[in-house]
Amino acid sequence: MSLVLTTHYMDEAEQLCDRLVVLDKGKIVAHGSPAELIATYSTREVLELRFPIGEQATAVEKLRAARPADRMEELPDRLLWYTAEGDAALSAVHELGLRPATALARRASLEDVFLALTGRALVD
Incomplete structure (x- = not known):
């Protein structure tokens, strides 16, 4: 049926x-x-990042320069980073000196x- x-x-x-x-x-x-x-x-996980107003474009630029091979989708209200390991990706965000307003690692x-x-x- x-x-x-x-x-x-x-x-x-x-x-x-x-x-x-x-x-x-x-x-x-x-x-x-x-x-x-x-x-x-x-990918297995997705890291959702929301940045303070006016900071997303700069964050996207830095992330793409540091990780050009990773797939990222820029939406009006958030950035989606497709990754095998969300927590490791968030650590990389912080290592670049970026401070998102919110961050959520979730399964795809x-x-x-x-x-x-x-x-x-x-x-x-």
Whole structure:
């Protein structure tokens, strides 16, 4: 038996679906289990950094100069650093003299996969 669920809530899809299809502008861009998609299109962890107003651009510049090979996504309100080890990445941020207002190391999710595949956040 199959059930088709359509949702924009990636956490809901990750919890409820055994297999999924990611669509972008009506075209299939990826399919598989949530774990397969995360393993293929993201890293194990993501470090979310929020900087005080006006400081994010400078922080991004410093981080990209120090870590040019790492994948980073700059969103209007935060910076996402895709990494295998979030705590080590946060230590590297502090070693560069950067002091984010908040920092959160978390496991990668389907929302990160969506961002990687489409180049835009779900709010776009």
